[in-house]
Amino acid sequence: MTSTVLADPLDPTAIQASVDAVLNRFLTAKARPHAGAHQRYMAALLQDFLVGGKRIRPLLCVTGFHAAGGQANTTEVIQLAASLELFQAFVLIHDDVMDASDTRRGRPSVHRVLDQEFRRMRTDCDDRTAQRFGTAGAILLGDLALTWSDELLHAAAVHGTRRTAVLDHLDRMRTEVMIGQYLDLRATGDKHTSVEDTLTVIRYKTAKYTVERPLQLGAALAGADTPVLEACSAIGIPLGEAFQLRDDLLGVFGDPAQTGKSCLDDLREGKSTTLLALALADADPAQAARLRALVGDPRLDLEGAEEVRDIFTATGARATVEQMITDRYRQALVALDTAPFTPAAAQALSALARQVVRRTS
Template sequence: MTAAVAGLPDADALRKQVTNVLDGFLERKAGAAAKLRMPAEVAECLRDFLAVGGKRLRPVLCVTGWQAAGGTGIPETVIKAAASLEMFHTFCLVHDDIMDDSGSRRGAPTVHCRLARRHGHGRSASAAERVGTSGAILVGDLALAWSDELLHTAGLTPRQLDAVLPLIDDMRSEVMYGQYLDVTAAGRLTADVEQALHIVRYKTAKYTVERPLHIGAALAGAPLAMHEALSAYALPVGEAFQLRDDLLGVFGAPEMTGKASLDDLREGKHTVLVALALQRADARQQRVLRTLLGTPRLDAAGADRIRELLTATGARDAVEDLIDARRAQALRVLETAPFPPRAVAHLRQLTEAATARTS
C-alpha cells in the first residue's frame, strides 16, 4: 500500500497532505490547550501516534471514492474531510488498544501505556495503570470530538454536508457495533464462522473500505447506483483485508506488523481463522485449542502449538482461500464498474495491497 500508483492519485503525496492537515490541526489544539492552562500531552499523544505510521488507508479510499464518482482534482475541502476519517480512526485505535490491553502499536507504546508511565511517578503500579487507562479513554474521546470538528470546519457546502453526515453516522455506529460484537465474543470459542464474518463485515469491511469510498463519492454528488457499485467492490476487499489481518496477527512477524503476535491468541479473539480451526479439529486438537486460546499468560511455546494446529487443521489455508475468492470477486466487480479508468486502476492496486500485505 506504500507505492505511489503511476498516473493515479499519488497516494504518497496524498498521505503527506492528510498528515499536514492533521499536524496543523493538532498544533492549533496544543496552542489552545496552553491558553486554557490544559496539558499539551493530549494533542502530543495524538500527533506522535499519527507520526509513527499508519497507512492513511481511509483517507486514500475517500479520495478514491471522490474520483470514482467523477470528482475532478483533489480540493482542499476533500483532503480535510478525508483527514477527519484518519482522526476518527485514531480514536478507534486508542480505544481498541485499551480494550485489547495492547502494549504496542505501530512499534511504539500504546497511548494508555505511555500515559501510565508518564503519570506513574509516586503511584502504585495499579494506580498508574488506571490513570493511563482513564487518560487514554479521554484522549480517544477528544480524537472522536476533533474528527467531527475537522469535518464540519472542512469548508464543505451544505449540500455536501447533507450527503455525507448520514454516511458518517452509519460508519460510526457500524464500527462501534462491530467492535462491541468483537469484545463480547472474545474468550467464547465457537466454530460459528458466520458470526465471525459478521464481525469482520462491520468492524472492518464497511468501516475501512465501504464507508470511506461512499463518503468520497457523496462529496462528488454520486447517485445511489454509484454507492451500490462501490459496495460491491468494497465489501469483498474489506473482508479480505481483515482476514489477512487475522493471519498476520497470528503468523505475522511483530517487527513487520508493529504488534505482538501473541495478543490475539491471548485474547481468544473470535476470528474466522479460529472458528474454522474449531470446525475442522478432531477431539484432541479441539481440547488443545480450547485449553490454550484465550489464556492471558500464554507463552511462546503455547502460541507455537496453536499455530501448528491452525495450520494442521487446514484453517490457515482455508482463510487464504477465502481471501483469494474475495480478491477475485472484487477484481471481477471492477471489470464492469462505472468508475473512470484511473479510479479502477487505483482500486485494483489497492486490492492487491490490501490482500497480499505483510504489515
C-alpha cells in the same frame, strides 16, 4: 485552511503527505501556547500516535471522490480524509484499551504511555492507581480525537445536498463500527462461535468501516449517484472482509517487527476469529482440546503460540482463510470491472486492493 491541489490527484504518496500535512497543521494549532499545557500535551500525544499509520481510509476516501468524477482541486476531500484518520485514532486508542494491548505500531500503546507518565509524576502511586489513570486517560484522549475529527470535518467547505449525503454515510459508518466492536467484544473468549458469526463481526467492524464507507464518503462529496454508491458497496464489502481476514492471519503468523504488535496478543485475549472457528470445526478431539486450553490463556508463551499455529496449519484453517482472502479479492475485482468509475480511479483502486490483501503489516 490551506488549498490542496495535487499534480497527480490519485498518487498514494501524495495523498498520504497531504493528509498528514492537514493533520499536523490542525494538531499544531491545538498545541499553541495559549491553549494551555494540558491541551498541548494531549495534542502532542495524538500527533505522536498518528505517526506510522497506513492511511488506508483516507486513500480510499480520496479514490472514491475521483471515482465519482471529483475534480483535481481536493482541498475538501483531503480534509474529509484527514478527519477519518482522526476518527481512526479514536477507534484504535479505545481498541487497545479494550484488548489490553501493550503495543501499537511497534511502540507502547497510549494507555501504557499514560500509565508510565503517571508513575513518573506520582512516584509513590501503586500499580493499580497508575493503570487506572492510563486506562481513563486513554479513553479521554480517544474521545478528544473523536471530537477533533468532527471539528476538522466541519471546517471543510461542504454545503447543501453533498454535505447531507456525507454526514449520512458518516453517521452510518460510526454506528456500524461501534456495533462491530461490541460484537467482537461479546464474542471474545467464546470457543463455540460459528464461522458465519465471525464474518458478521468482520462485516461491521472492518469491511464497512475500512473500505465501503470511506469509498462512499469520498464519492458522496463528489455528488455520486446511486449506481456509483452501490458499486462502492459491491467492491468495498468483499475487499474489507479480505482486509480483516489478512489482519487475523498477521495477528498470529505475522512478524512483530513488521506488524508492530505481538503475535501473542490475539491468542492470549482469545479473539474469536474466522481462523479459530475454522480450526475448531475441523480439529480432531486432541487438537480441539489444546486450542481451547491455549487460546485465551493470558499466560500463553511463544512455545504455546507455536503449537496453536501448528494446529491452525494442520487443520487446514490457515489455508482456508488464505483462499477466502483470494476469493473476496477476486469478487471485488469483478465488481470493479463493471463499476461506473473513472478509469484512473478504477486503476488506483485496483492497486489499493492488491496492497490490502497482500500486505505484511
